[in-house]
Amino acid sequence: MVIIRLVWESLLMAIQSVIVNRLRAMLSLLGITIGIFAIIAVFTIVDSLETNIRESVNSLGSDVIYIEKWPWAPDENGEFAWWKFMNRPLASLDEYEFIKEKSRYARNVCFLSAVGRRIEYKNNNVEGATIFGVTEGFQDIRSFEVEKGRYFSPIEANAGRNVVVIGSKIANDLYEGANPVGKYIELMGRKVQVIGVLEKEGQSMIEFLNLDEGAIVPMEFYRGFIDIKRDMASPQIWVQAKKNVSVEELTFEITQMLRSYRRLKPSEDDNFALNQTSIINNQLDQLFAVLKIAGAFIGIFSIIVGGFGIANIMFVSVKERTHIIGIQKALGAKKYFILLQFLFESIMLSVAGGIVGLLVVFIGASIISMSGDFTVTLTMDNIVMGIGISSLIGLISGIFPAWQGAKMNPVVAINSSF
Numbered sequence: 550m551v552i553i554r555l556v557w558e559s560l561l562m563a564i565q566s567v568i569v570n571r572l573r574a575m576l577s578l579l580g581i582t583i584g585i586f587a588i589i590a591v592f593t594i595v596d597s598l599e600t601n602i603r604e605s606v607n608s609l610g611s612d613v614i615y616i617e618k619w620p621w622a623p624d625e626n627g628e629f630a631w632w633k634f635m636n637r638p639l640a641s642l643d644e645y646e647f648i649k650e651k652s653r654y655a656r657n658v659c660f661l662s663a664v665g666r667r668i669e670y671k672n673n674n675v676e677g678a679t680i681f682g683v684t685e686g687f688q689d690i691r692s693f694e695v696e697k698g699r700y701f702s703p704i705e706a707n708a709g710r711n712v713v714v715i716g717s718k719i720a721n722d723l724y725e726g727a728n729p730v731g732k733y734i735e736l737m738g739r740k741v742q743v744i745g746v747l748e749k750e751g752q753s754m755i756e757f758l759n760l761d762e763g764a765i766v767p768m769e770f771y772r773g774f775i776d777i778k779r780d781m782a783s784p785q786i787w788v789q790a791k792k793n794v795s796v797e798e799l800t801f802e803i804t805q806m807l808r809s810y811r812r813l814k815p816s817e818d819d820n821f822a823l824n825q826t827s828i829i830n831n832q833l834d835q836l837f838a839v840l841k842i843a844g845a846f847i848g849i850f851s852i853i854v855g856g857f858g859i860a861n862i863m864f865v866s867v868k869e870r871t872h873i874i875g876i877q878k879a880l881g882a883k884k885y886f887i888l889l890q891f892l893f894e895s896i897m898l899s900v901a902g903g904i905v906g907l908l909v910v911f912i913g914a915s916i917i918s919m920s921g922d923f924t925v926t927l928t929m930d931n932i933v934m935g936i937g938i939s940s941l942i943g944l945i946s947g948i949f950p951a952w953q954g955a956k957m958n959p960v961v962a963i964n965s966s967f
Contacts, residue, residue, distance in 0.1 A: 581902025581939055582909070584852035589927075589935045590910050591844030597914075597925040599837045611826050612796055613690055614803055616640050616648075616786035620822035622832050637820045638811070640784045642768075642777070645684065647810055648788060654799045656791040659686030660768060662782045664775055668715075668764060669735040670723040678719055679763040680736065682771025690789045693760055698730035698745035701767055709769025713741045716761040717749035734764075737774045741766065796825060852938065856899075856946045895947025896940055903939025907932055 618637045623629040645660035652658065661684075665677045681687075685706050701712050713734065720729045720743075729743040747760050771777075777784050790799040800823055807821050907927070914925040 579902070581852075581856075581899050581942065582906040584856075584942075585903040585906030585935050585939055586909050587847060588845065588849065588852060588938065589907060589931050590913065591847055592841065592931050592934070593910055593914060593925060593927050595837060595840045595844055596928060596931065597923070599833065600926070601923060602833060612790045612799075613826070614788045614790075614796065614799060615824040616644070616788065616803065616807070617783075617822050617824055621824045633818075634822075637822075639778060640786045640821070642684075644807065644810060645786045648786065648803065648806060649686075651806060652788065652799075652802060654791055654794045654802050655788050656794075657686045657689040657787075657789040659690055659787045660684045660784070661687060661787060662768070662771065662775065662777045662784045663763075664782055666737060668719060668723065670729075670732070673723045673725070675719055675722050675762075679759070680771070680775075681763055681765045682768045682775060682777070683765055684768045687765070687787070690787050691760075693750070694748040695745045696748040697728060698743070700745055706767040707769065709767055709773065711739060711741045711770055712744045712767065714745040714747060714765045715743055716747050716759075716763045718761040719764060720746045736764070736766075739774065741770075796827075800825075852942055856942045892944065892947050896943035899939045899943025899946065900936060903935050906939075907935045910935075 618639050619634050620629075640660070642660055645658060648655065649658040662682045663679050666680045668675045668678045668680075685703055688700055695714065696717070698714070700714055701710065705712055713736070715723075715729065715734070723729065723734065724732070729746055731743065733740045733742050735741070750759075750761055775782055788799065788803060790796055803823060804819065808819065811820060813820065910931075911927045914927050917923065917925045
């Protein structure tokens, strides 16, 4: 109980010292505030960027294989042999039909192509909108919600009707708040009826996935004005695995089917890419690991500067209170009692600076989130890390000045003057 009482008294004396020396305390706070703000702001931005990108990637589906000409990432050796990929054939509708008919592990299969084109409605227009030509199955693989109207029916898809489902941004830009359903837009010189408007998804970090700025039309209609046998049309086949079927099993089956369909010899390499979200996630893991290390280096220098500031302030505090320390020791105060006074003061200053820094990050994150589609969130992990770092810096910065005060000779301390 005596030790607890002494510790409590040390804490009260530290608080009193901070209150009495408010200006000095504020200057000490500034260095730590800047340091914690720098390091936590970097980690918050990196974490938020990672979250937004991974959400965009996850919308692709972890159980889906994307058959394309170009792979999404280099091979295991870090090589991207573009000179080989250039000569690969494009995914075709015939291959889509073959896989759809023969695959035992596929739950849904669709063929997709996308190009950028101008869309017009009366005097309004949208430049570079993404036009998606899709077959049946797209709506089952790519999750989205229709806010107004409906998605086109299998009959409309197979017949190649001139119907379109547009994204929310396209609808706002062309119709300026009016209901687009039932009206016509002009696309590549053709009149196309709007039958549905998609619910707003928000800005995607992967541009290809941004349905807000896209328009979806049946593949049979799309083929009437786009040559899907050209690389610019980005033809792809999407294959979704059945439940209880692993992506590895589906990958093996699709590989064998495509090699057989394209008549590749056993000695020949695959002339197609089977892309998966795991490829992107692996690349993201490496990228964000590097970014976090870089962010730590940026913030650590600011923290060190703040730590030196607190250490200097504590040396001044010890010097100012030398006479008081001498009296306390003459009255029987133990070394740890003196030590704890200065450690508590140092840690309080550092933690207070850290909290202010976190508050600034929180305010900045809230402003960014409210001003656009990019969401920045100050996570609990970063809050705990910020408080933990500031506490550690306070402890390290205060330990030597505190020890210097604790080991003073009481006689010398009493007779000294600041």
